[in-house]
Amino acid sequence: MTNSFVFLCLLLLLLPLVAAQLRVGFYNSTCPRAELIVRKVIQERFRDNRTITAALLRMHFHDCFVRGCDASVLIDPTKTTPSEKDAVPNQTVREFHLIDKAKKKLEAACPGIVSCADIITLATRDSVALAGGPNYSVPTGRRDGLISDPNLVDVPGPTFSVSEALQSFTAVGLTLFDMVTLLGAHTVGVAHCDFFQDRLSDFEGTGKPDPTMDPALVSNLFSLCGTQSRPLKHDLTTFLDRTTPFIVDNQYYNDILSGRGIMQIDQELALDDSTASFVSGFANDALGFQLSFANALSRLALHRGVPLHLWHSMFLELDIQLLRFASSIGCLI
Ligand code: HEM
DSSP: OOHHHHHHHHHHHHHHHHHHOOBTTTTTTTOTTHHHHHHHHHHHHHHHOTTHHHHHHHHHHHHHTTTSSSSGGGOOOOSSOOOGGGSGGGGGOOOHHHHHHHHHHHHHHSTTTSOHHHHHHHHHHHHHHHTTOOOOOOOBOOOOOOOOOGGGOOOOOTTOOHHHHHHHHHHTTOOHHHHHHHGGGGGSSEEEGGGTGGGTSSGGGSSSOOTTSOHHHHHHHHHHHBOSSSBSOSSOEEESSSSSTTSOSTHHHHHHHTTOOSSHHHHHHHHSTTTHHHHHHHHTOHHHHHHHHHHHHHHHHTOOSSOHHHHHHHHHHHHHHHHHHHHHTTSOO
């Protein structure tokens, strides 16, 4: 066998493995301090601003739901080419500069090695742990995407029903249980009035507030936001979890069980037959929520642009085809 033939055989046999594998400690040999560098940047920023956990969780979600976790949400628009940042749901995504800062430090330590997609994933993990949430291992080795098209941003909206929202989650290989668990991210952070104002007065043309919202909360939010036709200001926000807004805990589920969900989707989660039992389960099981949240975030972070089950079978199929081809040209006996 010539050297080039042996090389071709090796390439054919190894290619699917290389392309398919994310693994914990991917940068151990190429950039051993990578995870440490990210953690330090996040710790420093968290000391000044505890809201970064919310910002990073939302950024991670919006990144992963559009063509997989590939950092396409970070790409800046140019004068001629818009990017995901221009899409309406991304206009309130925050802290992009924090990822830029970590990337800059990583480039100084090990140029061209660590992807921004991995930085977002690691930064989210670290900020969740800092806010009292679970710590979990993050497989790394993601590559950054080059496509960032605002028209592809199709994240669910706050007035979606549970079944409409579920369609978005199943489209990326996540389950109903994953969805209920991941919405637990609304245990931190804020929502702008625009996203729930319709619930405060003339809800669905009834002339009254949303009857599923606690009346005390209605009047409090009404005095904060005004009405849709007469908003007080456009940039006002309220905490999604008004009891422990900076802590990753199961309080969100207790809130929505008592009619204190801020957005319609939050409240629906507690009321819909398909999700109500998961919600009361988490409301009564703080540790169970932490474990499931870590697991659901890990599953979200594995999303690579096609549903998880499709991704696995795609690579299985590619493996089989390459092995067949390798065998047909004599690489295998
Ligand atoms: C049906 C699914 C979801 C809908 C409809 C939804 C919708 C929204 C909306 C409209 C906001 C308010 C944004 C603003 O006013 O700036 C928000 C905030 C937030 N969302 Fe979601 N979301 C969903 C799922 C998720 C998931 C899966 C995560 C993360 C795993 C997440 C994390 C957050 C966080 C942390 C905030 C607060 C952001 C901040 O403080 O800047 N959401 N969400």
